[in-house]
Every structure is written in C-alpha cells, then in structure tokens.
Amino acid sequence: GAGVSQSPRYKVAKRGQDVALRCDPISGHVSLFWYQQALGQGPEFLTYFQNEAQLDKSGLPSDRFFAERPEGSVSTLKIQRTQQEDSAVYLCASSLGLAGLGDTQYFGPGTRLTVL
Amino acid sequence: AQSVSQHNHHVILSEAASLELGCNYSYGGTVNLFWYVQYPGQHLQLLLKYFSGDPLVKGIKGFEAEFIKSKFSFNLRKPSVQWSDTAEYFCAVNATNAGKSTFGDGTTLTVKP
Incomplete structure (x- = not known):
C-alpha cells in the first residue's frame, strides 16, 4: 500500500517568505509526527498529533512554526518569515496507534527546505 | 529531558566483519527504544525496537540489539x-506514553566489498 508522502520534495525560499509543507500519512494512522533534520544530525522532534489534536508541540523552535491536522489525516507544517537557520529536511511520520506504546513510525521521504 | 548518544560517527568494515554500534540514552523513566536505518536514497525505516519483555530483540536482515537497563544502553x-x-543508523528513545522521540546523531556504516 501507499506509504507516507510529503510535498514538495524540495523547496527553495527567500529569507522572509512563508512556506507550507504537506504530509499525507498512511490511511487510518492515528498518530502523526513532524521532525526537523539538519545536515549531519538526527531528526529532532517538532510536534505530534493524535488524530486532529495536537498533543505535543514542545519541539517547535519558535512561534514562526505552526502545524495543523484539521481532519485527522493530512497535516501541514507552516513556517512564517523563514530564516536561514530553518534550512533542513522536514520529515513526517505516522503510526497506527497512540504514541508512546511502541508502535512503528513510518517515515516519509522528507521535504528539503533551503532558505537563501 | 531525554537524550541519546551514539558513540561512533562513521564506521568502516569489510564484508563478513562483525558489527556493534553503541547507543546510550539518558532518561529516568520507562522507555521504548528503536534503531532506524536509512539506506542511500531511501526513507528512514525501522530496523528493530524494544517495547517490553525480552531485552534481546531481533530485527530485520539479521540485526539484533540488547537493552541493558543498568547501563542505559541499547x-x-x-x-x-x-x-x-x-x-x-539512528538510535531513538521515547518515554512510554509520550509522543516525543529523541534521536541520536546517527552512525554512517560503510561496508567494503
């Protein structure tokens, strides 16, 4: 079946522009996660949704970052007034059950954001 | 706060050699532990995980990992x-019943034919 998909795969933005990154999780998956992966580092947690509820947004680096999952399926990560330090790969993952119970997270291919 | 430390940044081995990649975590409570792998040009995928029970877990492609609670290692x-x-290869930990997972910085494994 289809895995997690993300779009766009690559995004180049000028400093100060707003960007929106989309994640389509595996159908029926309850949990959805966003991560930021800088070059040479592991993924860093940004936020977690259980269905449409955003239960943990402790990893969002500033109030310029906003995520939503209004109908409990597709999610969008929005970054306002992008800065060069926002350049990274943004990964989305989904899991069938609730987070923290050992469920496997399935990752998408990521969106590589470059801010000039 | 939880953290994960992977000791080796880059490991180079010849085929048929044995492999051990270190992972230590810092967290005082009950955890779930994971190893993920990212092959060149592919997505991150789960290699194996420890949730509960037998601390020696077996994953895909002949990999295994041992959870040693006293050493906070996996x-x-x-x-x-x-x-x-x-x-x-990435090691990750998440606290039981929590959404946040913490990853190590990864170990690049190169196997020479």
Missing part, C-alpha cells in the same frame, strides 16, 4: 555484515 549488533548494510 547497542546494535550483527555477526557478519554485507555490502548492502551500507547505510546510516
């Missing part, structure tokens, strides 16, 4: 690596 092992094991 080292990954494979007795005989293949060229196709060339990839980046």
Whole structure:
C-alpha cells in the first residue's frame, strides 16, 4: 500500500517568505509526527498529533512554526518569515496507534527546505 | 529531558566483519527504544525496537540489539555484515506514553566489498 508522502520534495525560499509543507500519512494512522533534520544530525522532534489534536508541540523552535491536522489525516507544517537557520529536511511520520506504546513510525521521504 | 548518544560517527568494515554500534540514552523513566536505518536514497525505516519483555530483540536482515537497563544502553549488533548494510543508523528513545522521540546523531556504516 501507499506509504507516507510529503510535498514538495524540495523547496527553495527567500529569507522572509512563508512556506507550507504537506504530509499525507498512511490511511487510518492515528498518530502523526513532524521532525526537523539538519545536515549531519538526527531528526529532532517538532510536534505530534493524535488524530486532529495536537498533543505535543514542545519541539517547535519558535512561534514562526505552526502545524495543523484539521481532519485527522493530512497535516501541514507552516513556517512564517523563514530564516536561514530553518534550512533542513522536514520529515513526517505516522503510526497506527497512540504514541508512546511502541508502535512503528513510518517515515516519509522528507521535504528539503533551503532558505537563501 | 531525554537524550541519546551514539558513540561512533562513521564506521568502516569489510564484508563478513562483525558489527556493534553503541547507543546510550539518558532518561529516568520507562522507555521504548528503536534503531532506524536509512539506506542511500531511501526513507528512514525501522530496523528493530524494544517495547517490553525480552531485552534481546531481533530485527530485520539479521540485526539484533540488547537493552541493558543498568547501563542505559541499547547497542546494535550483527555477526557478519554485507555490502548492502551500507547505510546510516539512528538510535531513538521515547518515554512510554509520550509522543516525543529523541534521536541520536546517527552512525554512517560503510561496508567494503
């Protein structure tokens, strides 16, 4: 079946522009996660949704970052007034059950954001 | 706060050599532990996980890992690596019943044919 998909795969933005990154999780998956992966580092947690509820947004680096999952399926990560330090790969993952119970997270291919 | 430390940034082995990648975590409570692998040009995918029960867990492609609670470690092992094991390996931890997972910085494994 289809895995997690993300779009766009690559995004180049000028400093100060707003960007929106989309994640389509595996159908029926309850949990959805966003991560930021800088070059040479592991993924860093940004936020977690259980269905449409955003239960943990402790990893969002500033109030310029906003995520939503209004109908409990597709999610969008929005970054306002992008800065060069926002350049990274943004990964989305989904899991069938609730987070923290050992469920496997399935990752998408990521969106590589470059801010000039 | 939880943290994960992977001791080796880059490991180079010849085919048939044995592999052990170190992973230590810092967290005082009950955890779930994971090893993920990213092959060149592919997505991150789960290699194996520890949730509860037997601390020695077996994953895909002949990999295994042992959870040693007293040492806060979850080292990954494979007795005989293949060229196709060339990839980046990430250790991750998440507290039971929590959404946040913390990843290490990864270990790049290169296997020479």
